[in-house]
Amino acid sequence: MTYKQIIALDAMGGDFGPSVIIPAAAAALARSDKTKFLIFGDEKMVSPILDQYEDLKQHAELRHTDKAISSKEKPSAALRNSKGSSMRMAIEAVKDGEAHGVVSAGNTGALMVMAKLILKCLPGIARPAIASVFPAEKGKTVMLDLGANLTCNAEVLTQFAVLGAVYARVVQGIPSPKVGLLNVGTEEMKGHDEVREAAEILSQVEFPGSYYGFIEGNDITKGTVDVVVTDGFTGNVALKTAEGVGKLSKMYLTDAFKSSPLAMLGYMLSKKAIDAMKEKVDPRKYNGGMFLGLNGVCVKSHGGSDDVATESAILIAIDLVKNGFNDRVSAEIEDLMEQETFISVVGV
Amino acid sequence: MTYKQIIALDAMGGDFGPSVIIPAAAAALARSDKTKFLIFGDEKMVSPILDQYEDLKQHAELRHTDKAISSKEKPSAALRNSKGSSMRMAIEAVKDGEAHGVVSAGNTGALMVMAKLILKCLPGIARPAIASVFPAEKGKTVMLDLGANLTCNAEVLTQFAVLGAVYARVVQGIPSPKVGLLNVGTEEMKGHDEVREAAEILSQVEFPGSYYGFIEGNDITKGTVDVVVTDGFTGNVALKTAEGVGKLSKMYLTDAFKSSPLAMLGYMLSKKAIDAMKEKVDPRKYNGGMFLGLNGVCVKSHGGSDDVATESAILIAIDLVKNGFNDRVSAEIEDLMEQETFISVVGV
Numbered sequence: 001m002t003y004k005q006i007i008a009l010d011a012m013g014g015d016f017g018p019s020v021i022i023p024a025a026a027a028a029l030a031r032s033d034k035t036k037f038l039i040f041g042d043e044k045m046v047s048p049i050l051d052q053y054e055d056l057k058q059h060a061e062l063r064h065t066d067k068a069i070s071s072k073e074k075p076s077a078a079l080r081n082s083k084g085s086s087m088r089m090a091i092e093a094v095k096d097g098e099a100h101g102v103v104s105a106g107n108t109g110a111l112m113v114m115a116k117l118i119l120k121c122l123p124g125i126a127r128p129a130i131a132s133v134f135p136a137e138k139g140k141t142v143m144l145d146l147g148a149n150l151t152c153n154a155e156v157l158t159q160f161a162v163l164g165a166v167y168a169r170v171v172q173g174i175p176s177p178k179v180g181l182l183n184v185g186t187e188e189m190k191g192h193d194e195v196r197e198a199a200e201i202l203s204q205v206e207f208p209g210s211y212y213g214f215i216e217g218n219d220i221t222k223g224t225v226d227v228v229v230t231d232g233f234t235g236n237v238a239l240k241t242a243e244g245v246g247k248l249s250k251m252y253l254t255d256a257f258k259s260s261p262l263a264m265l266g267y268m269l270s271k272k273a274i275d276a277m278k279e280k281v282d283p284r285k286y287n288g289g290m291f292l293g294l295n296g297v298c299v300k301s302h303g304g305s306d307d308v309a310t311e312s313a314i315l316i317a318i319d320l321v322k323n324g325f326n327d328r329v330s331a332e333i334e335d336l337m338e339q340e341t342f343i344s345v346v347g348v
Numbered sequence: 349m350t351y352k353q354i355i356a357l358d359a360m361g362g363d364f365g366p367s368v369i370i371p372a373a374a375a376a377l378a379r380s381d382k383t384k385f386l387i388f389g390d391e392k393m394v395s396p397i398l399d400q401y402e403d404l405k406q407h408a409e410l411r412h413t414d415k416a417i418s419s420k421e422k423p424s425a426a427l428r429n430s431k432g433s434s435m436r437m438a439i440e441a442v443k444d445g446e447a448h449g450v451v452s453a454g455n456t457g458a459l460m461v462m463a464k465l466i467l468k469c470l471p472g473i474a475r476p477a478i479a480s481v482f483p484a485e486k487g488k489t490v491m492l493d494l495g496a497n498l499t500c501n502a503e504v505l506t507q508f509a510v511l512g513a514v515y516a517r518v519v520q521g522i523p524s525p526k527v528g529l530l531n532v533g534t535e536e537m538k539g540h541d542e543v544r545e546a547a548e549i550l551s552q553v554e555f556p557g558s559y560y561g562f563i564e565g566n567d568i569t570k571g572t573v574d575v576v577v578t579d580g581f582t583g584n585v586a587l588k589t590a591e592g593v594g595k596l597s598k599m600y601l602t603d604a605f606k607s608s609p610l611a612m613l614g615y616m617l618s619k620k621a622i623d624a625m626k627e628k629v630d631p632r633k634y635n636g637g638m639f640l641g642l643n644g645v646c647v648k649s650h651g652g653s654d655d656v657a658t659e660s661a662i663l664i665a666i667d668l669v670k671n672g673f674n675d676r677v678s679a680e681i682e683d684l685m686e687q688e689t690f691i692s693v694v695g696v
Contacts, residue, residue: 150540192498217584217587217590218589218595232532237565238586240565242592243565243566245569245593245594245597247485248484248485248570249593249597251485252628253625256622260621263620263621263622265618266614266618266619272610273610274604274611281597
């Protein structure tokens with residue numbers, strides 16, 4: 001059988017290791033076509049679980065290693081001791097052309113440092129970004145960077161705009177994605193130099209999306225644009241603030257339903273609808289931080305992910321590979337670099 | 349009668365002008381003691397409304413002007429043409445010692461520029477910050493800066509920590525408020541230089557709160573700390589992201605209840621509890637951006653505020669005056685400047 005998507009899995013990453021990663025891979029396999037997994041991890045732990053999933057076993061190869069990266073280690077220390085670890089071997093499989101993409105729920109910093117070092121950036125891309133998809137009032141929003149680059153100059157922000165726009169186009173199927181720059185106001189004179197300079201570039205160059213302008217924090221969930229571009233510091237704070245508010249809302253709702261017998265009865269009657277709503281915003285459905293801009297697909301699954309969440313992350317990696325995301329990015333970046341306006345403004 | 353709090357009101361600011369500001373002042377008066385209002389605005393518009401509130405009329409003085417600052421004007425242009433406007437006259441009343449504080453729902457940028465120019469910063473304070481209070485899982489959180497200063501050096505962040513801590517202590521009555529610096533992780537080596545430098549200072553100096561360490565976006569609503577300190581760019585994005593997620597959650601909940609007759613019945617039964625919850629997180633209860641660090645109290649009410657929201661903003665101003673916030677800040681800043689660690693690290 002010819003496989004279209006070969007995904008390397010770091011089976012030892014995350015809080016639960018193979019006990020969630022293997023079932024998640026089996027579920028993802030069932031929902032995709034022509035996919036194969038290279039599974040890196042401790043045979044003694046992985047094999048017994050893998051044996052329970054006949055179909056996955058048919059489309060997977062287990063590569064043994066008893067070494068794993070600790071989630072507590074600093075990225076630099078993790079990197080030094082990474083040889084032969086499940087995370088590193090999974091990344092190397094992508095580099096060696098054995099796999100198209102890698103998924104890990106391990107140490108985020110270590111994964112980023114290792115992926116950058118081993119896979120390298122796509123030609124023309126200065127720095128990779130972490131991107132994720134968010135639910136919005138209308139449609140969905142992809143936001144980047146979520147923490148890989150704390151500060152970003154205008155050129156880097158412009159490249160993120162391209163990465164996000166290509167994602168929205170080829171993976172989400174939006175013909176001309178609207179791209180917005182996250183700022184503190186929508187007027188031209190607002191914001192940092194970097195963001196104003198990026199606005200100037202984006203309004204002049206041709207890229208696979210259409211530049212919408214500045215947007216504000218509330219636009220992320222409003223669905224004003226398809227792609228939100230920001231530096232990694234701001235993006236990370238926005239992401240985690242959103243998570244916090246979501247959690248608080250859920251807590252308030254639970255408290256309200258528990259506050260009286262009548263409210264509890266009300267909950268029981270509306271339970272089906274409330275559960276459907278909860279499912280719609282279930283963070284597990286949105287799990288998977290994409291490291292975009294690397295020479296190979298790399299997706300980070302949240303460390304505390306269960307099998308449902310891990311499945312989402314694996315499916316994201318499969319989707320990126322299936323839609324030829326990286327080839328498309330390379331072509332678009334090449335186009336961008338050739339545009340005189342881009343060169344004159346950025347001064348490459 | 350001796351008034352303890354004299355508040356200058358820009359009656360012409362905001363989307364609804366005196367039609368919400370006068371009723372809000374009447375409501376705030378009923379909930380406070382020994383308060384007087386100086387009302388600046390167009391007599392023809394204000395008087396007929398004021399006439400409906402006998403008690404307020406007894407404790408208010410109307411100062412006529414038919415000039416008002418437009419909400420659309422750029423701050424610099426607004427400032428040039430500000431002489432004799434209701435906003436400027438209200439601020440000047442504070443400067444002249446006629447009032448202790450000012451509340452306006454007008455043009456935010458213009459209010460900030462004018463307040464800075466006319467009131468000046470408290471001695472030792474480099475820049476004023478915008479602060480607001482947020483609901484949290486445990487207690488409430490005050491966060492600053494929310495947009496007055498897009499970038500902040502370590503010294504400025506340290507001063508914000510003092511402003512926030514004094515607020516939590518004297519207004520919220522928390523004996524030793526926990527202060528956190530907003531960052532992308534809790535490890536020491538994370539984040540911008542500015543935030544790491546501020547952390548170093550705060551862990552060494554004595555100030556009216558206790559330094560907790562770095563916090564992340566989700567800690568804002570978790571209530572990990574009493575005071576969240578950040579630069580104006582990050583704070584503004586976090587604030588608006590939170591607003592957006594709150595709105596999205598509300599929309600999903602409404603949709604869920606409307607999705608079936610059974611869910612609707614469930615809603616009717618739990619309506620009282622749901623409404624109580626909505627009231628608890630009602631953004632109108634949290635309306636009022638405090639411009640902290642100025643020589644005088646200045647509170648910005650949201651432009652679209654109704655009378656309930658405007659009342660909150662007026663009560664915030666009254667509270668700041670009543671608790672002698674500014675005197676206390678001055679004393680604490682003086683203390684801070686005298687500490688050798690502060691001087692050696694910051695290099696003042």
